[in-house]
Amino acid sequence: MAARIGVVVFPGSNCEHDVVKALGLFGPARVEAELVWHGERSLSGYDAIVLPGGFAHGDYLRPGAIARFSPVMEALSKYAADGGPVVGVCNGFQVLTEAGLLPGALQKNRGLRFLCTTVGVEVCSTRTVLTSETVLGAPLELPINHFEGSFTCDAATLERLRAEDRIVLRYRANPNGSLDDIAAVCNEEGNVVGLMPHPERACDAMTGSTDGLALLESLVVAATAYARLPV
Amino acid sequence: MKFEVLVEVTLRPGIADPQGATIERALPALGFEGIDGVSVGKAIRLSVEASGEAEARALATEVADRLLANPVIEDSTVTVIGAMEPAAPNAVR
Numbered sequence: 655m656a657a658r659i660g661v662v663v664f665p666g667s668n669c670e671h672d673v674v675k676a677l678g679l680f681g682p683a684r685v686e687a688e689l690v691w692h693g694e695r696s697l698s699g700y701d702a703i704v705l706p707g708g709f710a711h712g713d714y715l716r717p718g719a720i721a722r723f724s725p726v727m728e729a730l731s732k733y734a735a736d737g738g739p740v741v742g743v744c745n746g747f748q749v750l751t752e753a754g755l756l757p758g759a760l761q762k763n764r765g766l767r768f769l770c771t772t773v774g775v776e777v778c779s780t781r782t783v784l785t786s787e788t789v790l791g792a793p794l795e796l797p798i799n800h801f802e803g804s805f806t807c808d809a810a811t812l813e814r815l816r817a818e819d820r821i822v823l824r825y826r827a828n829p830n831g832s833l834d835d836i837a838a839v840c841n842e843e844g845n846v847v848g849l850m851p852h853p854e855r856a857c858d859a860m861t862g863s864t865d866g867l868a869l870l871e872s873l874v875v876a877a878t879a880y881a882r883l884p885v
Numbered sequence: 886m887k888f889e890v891l892v893e894v895t896l897r898p899g900i901a902d903p904q905g906a907t908i909e910r911a912l913p914a915l916g917f918e919g920i921d922g923v924s925v926g927k928a929i930r931l932s933v934e935a936s937g938e939a940e941a942r943a944l945a946t947e948v949a950d951r952l953l954a955n956p957v958i959e960d961s962t963v964t965v966i967g968a969m970e971p972a973a974p975n976a977v978r
Contacts (some may be wrong), residue, residue: 715952715953716955719952719955723952751957752955757957758957759955759957759958761900761901761958762903762904763903764901764903765903766903766904766907804901806900806901806957806958807957808957831901831903
């Protein structure tokens with residue numbers, strides 16, 4: 655049976671269709687991707703959840719600050735605690751940090767520039783739901799598209815992230831001032847991952863790179879495995 | 886009774902403040918010398934229904950802690966400006 659992946663739509667999300675389309679590349683036999691409105695209070699029946707990029711609730715106050723109070727977030731916390739695969743892309747990453755599902759925070763870019771470009775990142779951990787099918791140290795070319803993508807956390811948290819193998823991707827040339835070149839982090843178990851680059855936009859040679867496919871393949875593998883777990 | 890409350894949200898010490906740094910660098914070009922320590926934050930005004938100043942402060946502090954500031958990177962200070970003038974009960978409109 656195809657893995658059922660939910661893509662959460664907040665008011666102001668704008669990458670949800672890109673994610674659904676990219677997941678559609680894996681074929682209906684493997685993946686069934688669908689949109690989930692942020693007012694949903696249950697995520698049962700989904701084998702993975704993606705929080706897409708955009709400007710949830712207008713990014714008012716801070717990116718993710720209002721979104722974390724959306725009804726779906728309580729269900730998402732429980733889903734993540736139960737081991738469900740969760741990936742937050744860009745604004746989705748910001749929402750996950752605001753919700754406390756991932757450590758740290760995303761600040762305004764160093765240099766105060768909105769960045770819309772393709773960057774090189776390196777896979778630093780392959781134990782996560784987003785990187786299990788990638789090669790450690792592999793260079794990936796992925797698009798970024800953000801103003802608030804500079805990852806920051808206190809020294810003790812950074813030490814923990816390093817010691818616990820929770821830094822998932824690092825920029826090869828730091829574009830935004832992120833602490834320790836961090837582009838993606840995960841929770842302790844590796845089932846919740848947040849990243850600033852957009853893997854869903856790197857799935858077709860026509861748009862410049864297909865390096866996002868290995869990341870989404872990892873998510874599909876994780877979703878398939880989660881679907882097979884006894885309820 | 887309504888109280889006017891000011892919540893100021895500032896970046897915690899040690900957290901990069903690119904907006905503050907940019908403003909600080911612009912000052913000499915305008916002829917302002919000897920100004921440093923520029924930091925940019927947010928000022929959020931609330932009118933809070935409460936029985937007294939202490940309750941108004943407590944409510945605003947809870948709002949600041951749960952929503953207005955992100956404790957990972959920001960601090961907040963709550964100032965009760967004062968009681969707001971009640972509307973006159975039989976005001977002629």
